[in-house]
Amino acid sequence: MKLLTHNMLTSHVKGVTKGYPLLIKATEVKVNEVDFNPKFVCRMIPKLEWSALVQAADQLGHREDLPGELVPDYEKNEDFLKKVHRVLLEVEVIEGCLQCPESGREFPISRGIPNMLLNEDEA
């Protein structure tokens, strides 16, 4: 699971109102090399919840020097874009789980894939 995906995921357990963002508990994290496409990264940034991204990167210990707030004029800041690229697309959780911040319910991540299926009583 890449952090881009994590940024979109939310807990959908019945009755939960504050299910976003999910907490990440990772037991295996991989860092891949992904081609850097600055235009693509620029387009993604406005669609992100920045604080959730930073928090997730932190939880994985891969935040490095990612700023806590969006840098102004980031479109021309290649340095910054590269940091975003790394955190969003290169860091990957292989094994672990996502935890609902409100109910504590854990969703497993295995072989890089989060399984968000709910039981009958949770849907």
Add this chain to the structure above:
Amino acid sequence: LGFSCFIVFVSPRSEDDARKAHTQLNGQKLLSGENSVTLYLSYVDSEEARVHFPEGLALVKDFVSPEEEALLLAAVDWSTSDQGNEAPQKALKHRRVKHYGFEFRYENNNVDKDKPLPAGLPEECLAVLHRCLQDGHINVLPDQLTVNQYETGQGIPPHVDTHSAFADTILSLSLGAKTVMEFRHPDGRVVPIVLPERSLLVMKGQSRYLWTHGITPRKFDLVPACETQSADHSEPDLGSHGDLTLSKRGTRTSFTFRKIRHEPCCCAFPSACDSQGGSSPSPPSQPSLPSCHANATRLEEEYVHRVYDAIASHFSSTRHTPWPRVCHFLSSLPPGSVLADVGCGNGKYLGVNPQLIPVGCDRSSALVQICTERGFNAFVSDALSVPLRTDSCDACISIAVIHHFSTQERRLAAVRELLRLLKPGGQALIYVWAYEQEYNKQRSKYLKDHNKPQNGEKSKDKLGESQEPHEEPSVLTASHLDNNHTGDLKDDSKMTEGKLSVHTNRTAFTSQDLLVPWHLKGRKTRVEEESSSGLHTTKSSDSKLSPSVDTSQVPGGSSVPVFHRYYHVFQQGELEQLCIEVTGVKVQTSYHDQGNWCVILQKE
């Protein structure tokens, strides 16, 4: 068209070699003098080829010696002039039967427990039964014996031995000749088992209570040439078999030993249990349209989710060409749009427009696995409850998904959920399979390929092409699973109200709710993208219409597993009507595309 087709089985050293051979040789033409031969290749994944015995089933080879076999066979007096009612004999349509201990009544597939037969079990069986006790196959001596004698070309339709009549373990001794017995699971899986002469088949648990077993009336079986396993209980490992042979059936006599049950059955398979109100044991239990949410989820679990997980890689290999009009929709989205593909399958659409930010989800972890392998972002989830925030997506697509929901409510809920994800002003594209396969006098590709000449095949065995519009070829099957010889068991070939029928691929739909077969093997290789007249490879094991040579079996004697997927095909206007029921939604466009009904919706 007059040309011949030869089938050759080759065993390469590894799957890798098989793949390479396939890449290099498939579609190649060979010249031999004036004649040209085109090679078509297909290979079987060794993982798929391995035969997994149903739970509780064991086969013990060489359980009796040839001498004991002769003694047992001699112990049965088939002469029709029986004294009184000692051991009633009936010449049923396909085989001769004799009962000992208790008489089995074919009218209700049960036993008259108050009227034991005077003779009891033949003395000659005692030694064998004690051996079964000693070896731990049974704890209690059986008190009922049914002897079946099958001539070449005779069989017995698939059935489950009545739960209320007999206790758990059922023993079946095969004498005189070998045969192939097929076990069928309600979800459509078929496992053929070679029963050698003098072997003992032990059926317990699921193999006794849930899977049906039957013998297709045939004159020949395709079986491994040599059975090299020494271990009695091993499952055949097809990876080590290269040789096949046509084995002519001889006269086979089976001795089936059972213990009469005196209290109601309380097994773990109520759906197949007559003591627990389930459907009476019958050929592949036919599901009905669900009446409630619980049944709906159960039906979808059996006939959608389990199937996709089982067929994932084969399915994925047939889903490679994105449909043009879907691509058009995707390409028209503004760069940087967040796209949710709900029911993304193998991720076919996730990479179509590289300027989007796509995320896919599917109910099948096997299919999501394929997406991940391809580098796409995907997760496992149900379409009725997608873990994405409300108003978070610029666009959504749901291609060939909603037709798998078995009630109107669930289909509506799926549309609602899709719309929930959309930002106001965002668009959703939905494709569902159409009841009307012919539209504007244009037959869909799914239907068109039905009439293409196929290597001079008879229409019954005609190779169908894609299972769904635009998709890869597959095989035709009979539209009802059991045919000629249901006379021996209760007549359940009659369609009862609400029962789902099995569709015949490549034909027009006759019902909106149905089960569509998927043949796992018979993976066709294409010369070009167009579906072409293909190989004669696999024939469905369901087509028991003729006891002809079944050359479709793959090495090891296993025939093609058939899976059934549930579909609700939509009539014209039905999808639109469904969408209109959702508040805050506008139907922008509605069209028919190659056998599908499609809508583009906008969230207000």
